[in-house]
Amino acid sequence: xxxxxxxxxxxxxxxxxxxxxxxxxxxxxxxxxxxxxxxxxxxxxxxxxxxxxxxxxxxxxxxxxxxxxxxxxxxxxxxxxxxxxxxxxxxxxxxxxxxxxxxxxxxxxxxxxxxxxxxxxxxxxxxxxxxxxxxxxxxxxxxxxxxxxxxxxxxxxxxxxxxxxxxxxxxxxxxxxxxxxxxxxxxxxxxxxxxxxxxxxxxxxxxxxxxxxxxxxxxxxxxxxxxxxxxxxxxxxxxxxxxxxxxxxxxxxxxxxxxxxxxxxxxxxxxxxxxxxxxxxxxxxxxxxxxxxxxxxxxxxxxxxxxxxxxxxxxxxxxxxxxxxxxxxxxxxxxxxxxxxxxxxxxxxxxxxxxxxxxxxxxxxxxxxxxxxxxxxxxxxxxxxxxxxxxxxxxxxxxxxxxxxxxxxxxxxxxxxxxxxxxxxxxxxxxxxxxxxxxxxxxxxxxxxxxxxxxxxxxxxxxxxxxxxxxxxxxxxxxxxxxxxxxxxxxxxxxxxxxxxxxxxxxxxxxxxxxxxxxxxx
Numbered sequence: 302x303x304x305x306x307x308x309x310x311x312x313x314x315x316x317x318x319x320x321x322x323x324x325x326x327x328x329x330x331x332x333x334x335x336x337x338x339x340x341x342x343x344x345x346x347x348x349x350x351x352x353x354x355x356x357x358x359x360x361x362x363x364x365x366x367x368x369x370x371x372x373x374x375x376x377x378x379x380x381x382x383x384x385x386x387x388x389x390x391x392x393x394x395x396x397x398x399x400x401x402x403x404x405x406x407x408x409x410x411x412x413x414x415x416x417x418x419x420x421x422x423x424x425x426x427x428x429x430x431x432x433x434x435x436x437x438x439x440x441x442x443x444x445x446x447x448x449x450x451x452x453x454x455x456x457x458x459x460x461x462x463x464x465x466x467x468x469x470x471x472x473x474x475x476x477x478x479x480x481x482x483x484x485x486x487x488x489x490x491x492x493x494x495x496x497x498x499x500x501x502x503x504x505x506x507x508x509x510x511x512x513x514x515x516x517x518x519x520x521x522x523x524x525x526x527x528x529x530x531x532x533x534x535x536x537x538x539x540x541x542x543x544x545x546x547x548x549x550x551x552x553x554x555x556x557x558x559x560x561x562x563x564x565x566x567x568x569x570x571x572x573x574x575x576x577x578x579x580x581x582x583x584x585x586x587x588x589x590x591x592x593x594x595x596x597x598x599x600x601x602x603x604x605x606x607x608x609x610x611x612x613x614x615x616x617x618x619x620x621x622x623x624x625x626x627x628x629x630x631x632x633x634x635x636x637x638x639x640x641x642x643x644x645x646x647x648x649x650x651x652x653x654x655x656x657x658x659x660x661x662x663x664x665x666x667x668x669x670x671x672x673x674x675x676x677x678x679x680x681x682x683x684x685x686x687x688x689x690x691x692x693x694x695x696x697x698x699x700x701x702x703x704x705x706x707x708x709x710x711x712x713x714x715x716x717x718x719x720x721x722x723x724x725x726x727x728x729x730x731x732x733x734x735x736x737x738x739x740x741x742x743x744x745x746x747x748x749x750x751x752x753x754x755x756x757x758x759x760x761x762x763x764x765x766x767x768x769x770x771x772x773x774x775x776x777x778x779x780x781x782x783x784x785x786x787x788x789x790x791x792x793x794x795x796x797x798x799x800x801x802x803x804x805x806x807x808x809x810x811x812x813x814x815x816x817x818x819x820x821x822x823x
Contacts, residue, residue, distance in 0.1 A: 330552040334480040337529060337560050339617045341487070341567050342610040343421040344528040346587030347682055349571065349580040352521030354511030356568040356577065357504075359518065363525035364561050366741060369734035370529075370693050371557035372716045373700050375550055379713045380703075381790075382545035382797050385631045387696040392635055394699035394706065397781045398767070401637045403695045405763035407628055408659070409688035409756065414530060414621030415458060415663035416670065417681040422615040423453035424585025424678075428607035434585055443672045450585070451671040455664055457615065462660035465622045468649045483613050484559075486606060490592050491566045497596045499573035507572050520748035523686045523741065524679075528564045530617070530689070546799045550714035567591070584678055586610065625659035626652045636782055639770045683749045687756025690742040697735035701728060709809040710790055711802040 352359040377390050385392070388407055392400025427433045427450065437445045513521065567588070571580050574594050583590035588610055593603030629642040630652060646653040670680035703710075708725050718729040746753045771778045787810060794803040 330480075330556055334484065334556060334559070336617055336620050337556065338480065338483055338487070338563065339418070339610075339613040340528050340530050340560075341564055342425070342588050342614050343417065343530075343678070344525065344564070345567050345571065345591070346580055346582075346584040347679055348521060348525045348528065349568065349577050349587070350584065350676075350679070351524045352518065353513055353577050353581075354507035354509070354572065355513055355518055355521065356572065357508075357565065359521040359525045360528060360564050360568050362522045363528060364564060366693075366734070366737045367529040368557060368561065369716075369730055369737060370696070371553065373697055373731060373734060375553040375557075376712060376714050376716055377696070377700055377703075378553070379546050379549040380710050381793065382549070382799075383793055384627060386628070387692050387699075388628060388632060388637075390699040390703065391695045392637070393786060394702035395695065397635075397637060397777070398764075398779070399695060399699075400635065401632070401764065401767045402760060403692055403699075404628060404632045404637060405760050406688040406692040406695070408625055408763070409759050410530075410685055410692065411621045411625040411628065412659055412663045412666060413681050413685040413688070414624070415461065415618050415660065416454070416667040417527070417678060417685065418614045418618035418621065419457040419461065419663070420450070420454040420667060420670075420678055420681070421585070422457055422611045422618060423450055425589060425607045425611035425614065426453065428586045428589045428603070434583075437675060440672070445675040446671055447675070447677070448671075451668065451677070454667050454671075457618065458660055458664050458667065461615075461619050461622050462656055464619070465626065465656045465660075466646060466649060466651055466653050468651045479609075479613055479616060483609055486609050487563050487567075487588075490588070490595065490602060490606065491563070491570055493598055493602070494570045494574060494591070494595050497598075498594065499570060501573060503574070504569060504572045507577055511577060516748065519744045523690075523745045523748060524682050526686050526689050526741070527682055529560065530685075544799065545797050546711075546713035546802055554714075584676070621663070622656060622660060626655040629655045629659075636771070636774075636776055637767060639766075680751065683751040684755050686745045686749055687742075687752040688759070690738055690745050691756070691760070694735060694738040694742055697731055697738060701731050701735065704728060704731075707786070707790075709806060709813060711805045711809075713802065 348359055349356045374387075381390065381393070383389055386407065388400055388404035391403035424434075433447075433449050433453075436447050436449050438448055440446050440448075512518075571577070571587075571591055574591065579594075580587050580590060586607055589603050589607040592606040593599045595602055626642075629638055632638040633640045633643055642655040642658065643652050644654045645651065666681065666684065667677075670677040673680045700716075704727065705725055715726065716728045716730045719726040720729060721727075745756075768778055770776075776782060790806060791803065794800075794806060
């Protein structure tokens with residue numbers, strides 16, 4: 302992925318697509334894994350602190366919803382291989398305002414992504430400096446503030462901001478290498494941990510005696526959502542993937558289950574080696590703490606996990622910077638936001654305003670979280686959960702709406718379990734996923750005091766910006782701008798070189814036009 306401004310196919314009808322389709326099967330898989338696979342490095346300590354002995358069940362419950370979301374994104378990304386992600390699907394399936402709301406929710410997540418993963422990267426660096434982990438000072442009314450960790454986090458955010466202004470890209474080869482190393486590291490920790498240290502009786506004891514009340518358990522499930530941060534990468538990579546209709550279903554479904562396997566294995570392993578408190582206390586570097594506890598290899602595995610953890614979560618933070626700038630460009634091209642955000646740097650040709658603005662928001666979120674108390678990362682998760690569940694809910698609804706409104710677009714992959722009604726395949730699991738994410742959103746609003754205030758406030762702020770922009774520019778304020786989605790879809794499939802699907806699409810449209818003409822003649 303790159304931070305340079307590039308136009309999505311759907312945003313500029315008939316315009317050539319500038320993003321190079323250069324991502325292979327392995328590159329697509331490791332690209333996604335370098336993003337989603339990093340989550341366990343951050344989530345393990347936070348979920349353990351929230352769920353205690355019920356951590357594996359919290360991961361499993363969130364994992365069920367994650368599978369459904371993954372299936373939905375796989376279908377949408379292979380049918381509409383553009384870089385807009387959930388915002389584009391909602392714009393196309395539900396209309397302009399809902400596209401704006403979905404985009405705003407994703408922007409909230411991208412900024413939290415930057416702050417949370419930069420903080421986590423600094424936490425893994427501090428594995429080698431234990432005194433920093435316990436450092437805390439009181440600043441007036443703010444107690445227990447770790448100023449050193451906060452400064453490190455802000456420094457990393459500033460570093461990523463400068464990197465993206467200068468237009469330095471992630472190397473896909475580097476991503477592939479880091480993703481492969483991470484899978485090897487995580488698999489090694491799991492295998493060696495189960496062989497040399499795991500005690501099943503510890504898991505059973507903690508599950509029975511350290512279980513939570515229903516309210517706290519559901520809170521833990523909502524925290525476990527961060528175990529699967531990065532699902533947008535499935536769709537964001539679509540516009541740069543070779544033959545996306547073929548590659549995306551294969552790599553995405555594989556990625557979904559590999560990530561789920563690791564996400565479930567780590568809490569089970571942790572509870573069989575250490576008390577949950579030992580992992581929860583190491584919120585900053587839980588995987589390194591777990592690896593250090595493995596006999597025979599812990600002295601080396603802990604250090605290796607810390608180095609790799611610091612690297613891979615920083616890559617995820619950088620994805621947030623790039624994702625925010627890319628998303629605002631897509632939204633402005635669709636006339637959902639002002640093109641002010643897309644001012645291009647005269648030398649580096651990058652969206653400097655967007656990069657600086659959203660990096661600044663991330664820095665403010667990080668500082669607010671550190672000032673709110675010693676559990677800074679937990680505060681960030683509170684804000685993240687609202688944006689994630691809202692965006693996923695709208696994506697499910699958009700997928701169902703697109704099945705009905707746009708049955709002519711070929712779908713190389715469909716979610717399992719479909720019922721055909723009047724020629725339209727209604728996704729049963731899509732409906733289940735919509736209700737599941739709606740329930741999850743309700744849990745977030747119920748259990749996250751900060752999330753239920755900051756989340757809706759953020760959405761309302763951007764909704765106000767949207768309404769003002771549309772009104773000032775003489776655009777429909779509460780109605781949709783007329784768009785030729787069929788022409789856009791032809792351009793998308795042509796760009797993707799999916800000529801078989803393009804032919805199917807044209808034939809389907811011709812058959813529809815023929816029927817309409819026949820009915821009109823009667």
